[in-house]
Amino acid sequence: MKVSKPRGTRDFLPEETARRRNVENIMRQVVNKWDYKEVITPTFENLELFTLKSGEGVIGELYNFSDKGDRKMALRPELTAPVMRMYVNEMQATPRPQKLFYFENCFRYERPQKGRFREFWQFGVEVIGSNRPDADAEIIALATTMLNAAGIKGDLHVGHLGIIRHMLKELEPDQQSKIMRLVDKKDDTGLEDYFEEINIPVELRRNLLELICVTGTDAIAKAREIVGDIEEIDKFEQILIFLDAYDIDYSINLGIARGLDYYTGMVFEIYAEGLGAQNQVCGGGSYQLIPLFGGGDVPSTGFGLGFDRIMEVCEIMPEKQKSVVIIATDETRTDAIKVATSMRKELTVYLDIMQRNFKTQLSHANNIGADYAVIVGKKEIESGKLTVKNMEIGDQSQLTLDEAIELIKNS
């Protein structure tokens, strides 16, 4: 092979492309029904957008470059930051909330493995301008509905950072961040070591360790026991009540921390089986990024779906459309073009462009799995009736153009 594709990228052949588009369309139908509006942002952005959000450390995992004007750029590694940037740049005066979605490719300079590529697709949703439980619940419900529509059985875990943040509010901000990161990693020994290091009170220490293990149906009650009656728990409970109304199964998991500072409250993750180490197909939560990009105090909530991982476990196959091949002879090629043009108003029509002989055209029609062959030969032109052959059964009949279209459409 002379030129290979770049590491971590993929070619999608026609069959796989059709599968992907089909599932994409299924998910688009869902977001359309929920009245979310699609947006498109640039494939590359100023590098600063991503370092502001995720720190200088991300540069190691970005496709970044300097352009010819010596500006520092990066291919987008995700779309939340670009969408928030877009909001700050040109949507701040729009009615709230904004319910937006996107489906785009993203780029990360990482080691490829199962379910992880250097170019990958994210289907994401962001609600901008509401911090109500209603918004959080809608986001989770939408994510779940989209996955269900794609035939994915996911395991939904919901948590709330407000509760753990409330417990930590007396600590220094950087101490809070550090603890959140350790919780996110489920690094219990690291956590204990750190508690020791910064010497936090024994009671807080015990409560924290207890809280991050809270799961199950009585999680809310247990959390109240540990932290007391606080507004964050009320909010979380309200989200769960709404989720019940949406009839959604979930597990409560207060150990989800999503170790990044801009997450503010509800957080959730959805896992699917059959994906090996990279089994998370969806992650989201409420967050606050707009001030970071120079906008006002506008809360947001959203999620991203890992489309490639979804495709890996999705078994939905696109419906095959009836395919029609026009068979012509050398003297009727121009007539064949006219017939094809007429039929294409209603059907998908394949026309020979190899000047194959009659027999080989039919053979080729068979090869490409045609459902019908429409013969446009001298006899047909003279009689004004086409010969329509059912390639599966092998029978054929003489029909007018309109009759032929009807027959094939209704088959």
Next chain:
RNA sequence: GCCGGGGUAGGGUAGCGGUUAUCCUGUAGCCUUGUGGAGGCUACGAUCCGAGUUCGACUCUCGGUCCCGGCCCCA
């Protein structure tokens, strides 16, 4: 960044220090340009790249690269 397994025609494969490199499949054409699926014939087509060892390397060694799986990371 780390660990392991791999790389032979478009796809799937066999093999071996010296072979015309195996087989299946595919594609194109032909077996009267008015009837496909079978069959026959012909053509196309490969040892990932580089260095080393050797009289001789697809085969052994080293480096690179890419693929697969795992760790780390995961916005």
